[in-house]
Amino acid sequence: MSGTRSPSPKGPVTEAIIVAHGQPLDPQAGEDQLSALAERIAHVLPGWTIRSATLAAPGILEQQLDTFTGVPYVLPVFMADGWFTKKALPDRLGDRKVHQLSPLGTFPGLPHQSFKLLKQEAEQRGWCFNSCDIMIAAHGSETGPAAAECALYFARRLQRLTPFKKKIRTGFLAQDPFLARVARFSTPRTLLLPFLAGTGPHLTVDIPQELEEGRFQGVLLPSIGEAAFVPGLIAQSLKNAWRRTYGFDPMDRSRLAVSFSPPPVSSIEGQTRDGVEANTIDKAARYSAAPAGSRFVTMLQKIKAAVRNRCSWPWATRRKDGVNAPQRV
Missing domain, CATH: 3.40.50.1400 (Rossmann fold)
Known part of the structure; x- marks a missing residue:
């Protein structure tokens, strides 16, 4: 039986328990081995409470589950997704509300x-x-x-x-x-x-x-x-499960978007003279409020200079109305 709180929590405490088969002939030896693994997992999961229990030790799993204050994650340290993970473990969990994850042997990594x-x-x-x-x-x-x-x-x-x-x-x-x-x-x-x-x-x-x-x-x-990589694999599986539970999408780009309101086009110096220039000015207006240090700053400066100098882009030497556009000098 083991309960390990990882140091330096960074947020709300999240609870998990790793469960293994253990050693029926020597239950305490199996408990000690799994407890050591729980400590290694807690070391790479700041803010988590990691506990451990084996099925071979009578009553230990139930005691550990009763100490949780929320809905814990149950990670089976088994190499197969068979009878133990689909029958024996669920029977021991009973009616308790938990998140049971896939066993170690099925991890993609x-x-x-x-x-x-x-x-x-x-x-x-x-x-x-x-x-x-x-x-x-x-x-x-x-x-x-x-x-x-x-x-x-x-x-x-x-x-x-x-x-x-x-x-x-x-x-x-x-x-x-x-x-x-x-x-x-x-x-x-x-x-x-x-x-x-x-x-x-x-x-x-x-x-x-x-x-x-x-x-x-x-x-x-x-x-x-x-193996030395096992605690890291288990820790990553627990973090992924937490993200799925709370709807966190690491690929959601809106989390990284910079919020700003572009200035009106009328605030830009100068008057719009034709469609090509109007389109260029409109683009400059949309990006003129880019944050300092942005990699777009240099590009925006060039756009504004092109508008002021009324020079055309290299690929647009003739306007749609047939009038030759001014060439870059």
């Missing part, structure tokens, strides 16, 4: 960040990334296809980022193709990335046993959930 992580791992070992093989270790499921589908989709997205779109093999712990079978295709330069949300018996016991059975020759990396 996850494949790209994982690709950069794999490249860094290869460079640290002095290997050329093009010569490395990549394997994914995932949990899978015996009861439904969602877990395998999310892992395979992640592998396909990752494959598109690799040079020459090299094949990425995926092995599972709970379904075919099993990891022990896939591990037989490994080489000394194989990087195995566990598609798991954290550490636990799957990472410390189950995967090593499968790799030993398959005579794995490569390098077993930490799970994706332990």
Whole structure:
């Protein structure tokens, strides 16, 4: 159980809770790991209250939800959008009003960040990334296809980022193709990335046993959930959810528009002599009140000078009435 308030709030406090499966055999260990992740997320989210709870710890999730004063965001730290996120977690949430977000394993930025992580791992070992093989270790499921589908989709997205779109093999712990079978295709330069949300018996016991059975020759990396980029990804997901909730559109240009009232055309010195000049003067009037330091200031000065000197634009040397326009000197 964890509740972390990020320092230096910049606005109204926003509340969120990250939820993971945890470790049924050692619930406190799972709580401690998730609490550490909550602290890292709070560090990059000023003004937010970030809490954590695992499903394996009895009653902890309900206790944390009861401490919120508003409508919290619930972010599942799961790698698949399956039974746990669609059935187990909603049942635990009950009738409480919350905003449940998509799980970590479905984040659009996850494949790209994982690709950069794999490249860094290869460079640290002095290997050329093009010569490395990549394997994914995932949990899978015996009861439904969602877990395998999310892992395979992640592998396909990752494959598109690799040079020459090299094949990425995926092995599972709970379904075919099993990891022990896939591990037989490994080489000394194989990087195995566990598609798991954290550490636990799957990472410390189950995967090593499968790799030993398959005579794995490569390098077993930490799970994706332990990567340094994960707190930033979760923080960005929470901020995006907040913007959608309150109708904030970051692409709305009206927020950046400068409000000013243009002066009337009659206030401009000189009299309008023809249609071409009138159009030019009208444009100058609309932009004459541009804010100081604007990049349009120089252009407006040139327009006004052209009006005063009655010189034509380079592309308009003849008027519509057939009379030659004065040439630029």
